[in-house]
Amino acid sequence: MTYEHLTLERRDGIAVLTINRPERRNAYSLKTVDEFHAACDELDGDLTKRVLILTGAGPAFCAGIDLKEGTNNWPEDLGMVQGRYRLQRRLASMVLRLRDIPQPVIAAIHGPAVGGGLALAAASDIRIADTTARFNAAFIKLGLSGGDDGASWFLPRLVGPSAAADILYTGRFVDAAEAKTLGLVSRVVEEGRHLEEADEVARQVMSNSPFGIRMTKELLNYTLDAPGLRQAIEMENRTQTLCLLTEDFAEGVAAFAERRPADYRDR
Template identity: 45%
Template sequence: MTKDAPLLIERRGDVEWVTLNRPGRLNALDDRLTAELRDYFERLYRRRDCRIVVLRGAGRAFCAGLDLASDQARRFAEGGLAEAMDVQRDIRDIMLAMRRCPQPILALMHGAAAGGGFVLALAADIRIATPDTRMNAAFIKVGLGGCDVGASYLLPRLIGASPAASILFTGRDLSADRALTLGLLSDVVAPEALESTAEAYLAAMRATAPEALRMTKQCFNHSLDAPSFEAALAMEDRNQLLLGNEPAFREGRAAFLEKRAPRFDQP
């Protein structure tokens, strides 16, 4: 992997730091970055060597959405219905793979998080931002609908219907402070504290049993869509019974009784 690749992946133990690397275009999505993001997240589904993913942007922004000067945007606008649908699916499949993969995803946001870049952050599980972060559903500002690549599904579930409507219908900027108040962000921190804040979350998650963490994300997302309280309880029951028969629970119980930290990574 070269430093000028559109997607940089740095391995730190069992955590992968994934950096959108088109800083000259504010990390806007073109064909190559779209393909690499989609392929990366789709491959995660069956990987157990990677426990957690951190997603961030190089340079002055997180991601400015679709690069309207790219060949990808040209094909969407001029290529006819079938080609436009291919472009649409190429991008929205990134978000689908992010929600489907069992690894928790932390999005570290700064500068612009617009359009598809905003939805990349919505598809993550935990969002941490700097005060200069500006989020919006920019699609509606260029003649498209404000509901795109998962925004109409994810945003109302994260902040409620009325605040989501005010963002999707207008394309107005959402500040980091307002996003924190709405519950969209977990933290707003100074740029120099962004990585250390993420490390604190990583340390807490890495202290859990690996399979328990994976199944917690699965159950959490299932419950967001559950048709009833009983359906959510059924998934929770299933997960706890499966995990209760794993060695990690026996180690966790022994550690609690012995008043020590559990050693989940040991056989």
């Protein structure tokens, strides 16, 4: 598929999805959202791509919704409330789609990640920032609530409820160094090295069994919502039983015994 607002590159087992609207600081419109879903559909059907790197073109990661496109532009002939609710659900669906694809997602962040851009970064599995990265919950500065696109769900789990409240109530910017201290990002690298570092991490992930990685993402998705330890362990038990029955598990054990790299074939 040809995209106008995105690029989707494939190399080895890695896919790189770039929001490609640098003139709008990678703010997204309804067309961007539609293309984002189409790209995720492609990845959902291509298990040879084992890791997704999400980034933005130009000087920003993502500036959230494109306010120049308006907030009352849902194409169906509906009332104002009904149309805006449909629009809100569609915009927020990007975060859910990102969690549903089988590939772990590494956000390679440079420049501002604000509003919906903050949410997309938070929804990723791993966040790598260069020193130019800045984060804020822009919604609160626009007369809206601080929570949008899952930000009020992800942030307390990433940085704790107190730091999340600080970010969501004030709308202040969090720079890369503070983001690392809070746990919002796992790594901070020199300016311009975010994609290089993301690629390195992706290759570390790909050294493990494909099915094991996919099951780990399912496990993390489940345990973030699990009501308690017992339920989380039951999900782990299910996952490990499935993995134990694969040919790749036997290969992993043999490679460990023979002190060689495993040759995983997703079997």
